[in-house]
Amino acid sequence: MLSHASRSTVDEVVEPITDIGAYMDQLGQQARMAATVMRSLDSGTKNTALQAMAANLASARTELLEANRIDLERGRENGLDAALLDRLALDEARIDAMIEGLHQVAALPDPVGEIDGLRSRPSGIQVGQMRVPLGVVGIIYESRPNVTVEAASLCLKAGNACILRGGSEARESNAAIAACIRAGLREAMVPEAAVQIVATTDRAAVGHLIAMTSYVDVIIPRGGKSLIERISKEARVPVIKHLDGVCHVYVDTDADLDKALAIAVNAKTHRYGTCNTMETLLLDAAVAEALLPRLVAAYAEYGVELRGCERAREILPELVAANDSDWYAEYLAPVLSIRVVDGMEEAMAHIDRYGSHHTDAIVTENYGRARRFMAEVDSSSVMVNASTRFADGNEYGLGAEIGISTDKLHARGPVGLEGLTTRKYIVLGDGHIRV
Amino acid sequence: MLSHASRSTVDEVVEPITDIGAYMDQLGQQARMAATVMRSLDSGTKNTALQAMAANLASARTELLEANRIDLERGRENGLDAALLDRLALDEARIDAMIEGLHQVAALPDPVGEIDGLRSRPSGIQVGQMRVPLGVVGIIYESRPNVTVEAASLCLKAGNACILRGGSEARESNAAIAACIRAGLREAMVPEAAVQIVATTDRAAVGHLIAMTSYVDVIIPRGGKSLIERISKEARVPVIKHLDGVCHVYVDTDADLDKALAIAVNAKTHRYGTCNTMETLLLDAAVAEALLPRLVAAYAEYGVELRGCERAREILPELVAANDSDWYAEYLAPVLSIRVVDGMEEAMAHIDRYGSHHTDAIVTENYGRARRFMAEVDSSSVMVNASTRFADGNEYGLGAEIGISTDKLHARGPVGLEGLTTRKYIVLGDGHIRV
Structure with a gap:
């Protein structure tokens, strides 16, 4: 019944896949059957599979690098840009990181079977x-081949079967990784259909995957905004999505300016391309005059371009003028918009209007405002006196994350093993009937 | 800004609503603004509003009954069947129950602001x-006017704004109830747009409500299967849905037959029209011969029609033959299908194939099988030695429920206040930056 799993590597596909619908249906059926087995696997078996996968990756370094070389070569021929090629590339360090990731997931506590709040009723x-477990998880992602390992390992540990659809530009790399994963499953006697990789690069496969409500319980897209918007719009299966991160730091009138400076610089410059990077800095009018010149000097060292509102430009006329689209922008680049506001109310209104409800921080020594900001800002992570860059599964202690959800339902913020599970009610009686 | 809320009662609508899209948009905007206020309301204010609503209902009994009389009369003219008319009808006892429900929700602990698992990281x-709170909740329901009170009170207590779309056959009753709710909100100084009732019976309003992703965070449909299927299919807003309840009781080879008999009778006959009523009884072959005659006698007293599989009919040839569609059926009536199975594996396979993942029970004295059934049956409630009729928010101690979710994401099983909320991460630092 699992024979079709052999299609998961490109090199094993003998005949081309002509009927995409039938092919995806078959993956779905196989995943559903595997999920039935997966939900009662003990932790030991799952960890054995994860460790076997790690060992297989370690002994397949040559094959992995060779497969990746083919992808990179084709990518260069197809004119992929440098950033994409960088995300696509594997090297010894990145293979080490995948192996280490598998060991980390194996070391995480198994969430499956945990019983909460068992209590007696009248x-x-x-x-x-x-x-x-949720059951069957579909993950759609783009060029980074290490996502294949991350996604497979987290789904496996949470007791799910998964169907992975990676980027076509990484197909050889993903096929090589898939071979290591599949061998690991086999060695641990876990059904091979627990991890299936879609073996066609036909875009129609995605359309089928996100509509197979009888086989797939949830879709997790990882990638650019346009991918995620398309999937959210067309999916019939529930989606855990991660849209953009337009994150703010608000420096309150009672802020410690040294902390504010350190946080503002870190939140912007620690990494530019991540979703938890600050994109807009809100300065209370009471601190703007003292802080702005120090910020300008600090950001200059990193080459960050600053765009200011009118009031910021009254203090520092050399700032570029920000326009309305700047407040909505996720720059993912060394650019920062700065706005001067009158008090926390205005800061919170700005965050509510322009933000993406991802991660927002206040810098303040004022107890009441810290408390209110935390309660009232409607974002997946709300911080007091800390850099937005902390919004991350590892930093939060989840061990690993499959993404950061900007949805409100089910999982919000970094999604780890818990987000890949659900809870059912259990009732224990001794012949009890309802009267 | 909240002036339009006066449209929420039919009798106050002066001009007819011609542009449904614009009207729904306005409700959405008002709800979103109200939600911003609602999320920081203290428990005391919310409870004051709930109690004021209860007092208003108590002093508006005459108006409520008169409005309901008009609905019933029109319903009879339009040929509504007896069951629908019964659901639509208000009387003193049902008004008392609505009032009591409001007091109960006021007495529930406020879930908003609760902080879990705060821990220090390295x-x-x-x-x-x-x-x-989730934010803005849209609830779409059918004839029962008391749902207006239940939905409004639970949403309010959870800190949400809600948009309620009741059945057109209850429009006068809902308008009279809405007046009591709105007055209660006003008395407690809660924004009136916290509870808005769609004042048009045009079906296009539902289409708009379920597509307003910028204003509505979640849709909860309550009603028949066709309503819920239509909404799930067309909604762009996430849906917490409650599909059918095809619930099973499996009597294991090690069952105590007296308990099995009591549970089987209770699960079927306690109420016929509820989703947690058993629809199929699975008997282990080892106990079928001893138990079937006792079951037949017991069900005969209640006039329950029994439909058996071939093996059941070998034991009792007088049973009506069940066909494949019986195993999928949610009878909601005094009808029960019975199947004899060889062991728990076969029972679990039957439940997985034909069930609706709502509520399933095992009757057994065997520790290992109780443990396995609980872990492996993939339903929102799984029970050992208890009647499926216990699957209910009140019985589980949730205080009140807005429905029973058959979804896996976010909320599964009875949905109370917790299901109407979400959790965000909070991070407390003292100038911390990421290194």
Whole structure:
């Protein structure tokens, strides 16, 4: 029944896949069957599979690098830009990181089977909630081949079967990684259909995957805004999505200016291309005059371009003028917009209007405002006196993350193993009936 | 800015609503603005509003009954069947129940602001999760006017703004209830747009409501299967849905037959029209011969029609033959299908194939099989030695429920206040930056 899993590597596909719908349906059926087995696998078996995958990656370094070389070569021929080629590239260090990631996931506590809040009810029954796998998870991603390992390992540890659809530009690399994963599953006697990689680069496959409600429980897209918007729009299966991160730091009138400076610089310059990077800095009018010149000097060292509102430009006329589209922008680049506001209310209104509800921080020594900001700002992470760059599964102690959800339902913020599970009610009785 | 809320009662609508899209947009905008206020309301204010609503309902009994009389009369003219008319009808007892429900929701602990698992990370930050309102909840329901009170009260207590779309057959009753709710909000100084009732019976309003992703965070449909399927299919806003309840009781080879009999009778006959009623009884072959005659006698007292598989009919030839569609059927009536199976594996395979993942129970004294059934059956409630009829928000101690979710994401099983909230991450630092 799992024979079709052999299609998961490109090199094993003998005949071309002509009927995409039938092919995807078959992957779906196989995943559903595997999920039935997966939900009762013990932790030991899952960890054995993860460790076997790690060992297989370690002994397939040559094959992985060779497969990746083919992808890179084709990518260069097709004119991929340098950033894409960098994301696509594997080297010894990145292979080491994949191996290390597998060991880390193996070391995480297994969330499956955990029972919360079991309590007795007046009727005599006991009621609690048991954490269980979601079932079948579909993950759609772009060029980075290491996502194949991350996604497969987290889904496996959470007891799910997964169907992975990587970027066509990484197809040889993904096929080589898939071979290591599949061998690891086989060695641990886990059904091979627990991790299936879509073996066609036909875009129609994605359309089928996100519509197979009887086989797929959730879709997690990882990639650019246009990919995620297309999937959210067309999916019939529920989607855990990660849209953009337009993150703010608000420096309150009672801020410690040294902390404010350190946080503002770190939140912008620690990495430019990440979703938890600050894109707009909001300065309370009471601190703007003192802080702006220090900020300008600090950002100059990093070559960050500053764009200011009118009031910021009154203080420092040399700032480029920000326009309305700057407040909505996720620059993902050494550019920062700065706005001077009158108090926290105005800061929170700005965040509500222009932000993406990802991660927002206040810098303040004022207890009441810290408390209000935390309660009222409607973002997946809200911070006091800390850099937005902390919004990350590893920093939060989740061990690993499959993405950062900007949705409100189910999982919000960094999504780790828990977000890949659900909870069902369990009821224990001894012949109890309802009266 | 909230002036349009006066449209929420039919009798106050002066001009007819011609542009449904613009009207729904306005409700959406008002709800979004109200939600911003709602998320920081303290519990006391919310409880004051709930109690004021209860007092208003109590002093508006005459108006409520009169409005309901008009709905019932029109319903009879339009040929509504007896069951629908019964659901539509208000009387003193049902008004009392609505009032009592409001007091109960006021007495529930406020979930908003609860912080879980705050812990220190190696970086020095503290990370936890804070429970916060979802934002704007859209609820679409059918004839029962008391749902207006239940939905409004639970949404309010969870700190959400809500847009309610009741059945057109209950429009006068809903308008009279809405007046009591709105007055209660006003008395407690809560924005009136916290609870808005769609004042048009035009079906296009539903189409707009379920597509307003910028204003509505979640849609909860309550009603028949066709309503819910239509909404799930067309919605662009996430849906918490409650599909059918094809619930099973499996009587294991090690069952105590007295408990099995009591549970089987209770799960079927306690109420016929509810989603947690058992629709199929699975009997292990080892107990079928001893138990079937006792079951037949017991069900005969309640006039329950039994439909059996071939093996059941070998034991009792007088049983009606069940066909494949019986195993999929949610009878919602005094009808029960019975199947004899060889062991728990076959029972679980039947539940997986034909069930709706709502509520399933095993009757057994065997520890290992109880444990396995609980872990492996993939339903929103899984029970050991208890009647499926316990799957209910009140029985589980949630206080009240807005429905029973058959979804896996976000909320599964009975949905109470917690299901109407989400959790965001909070990070406490003291100038911490990421290194």
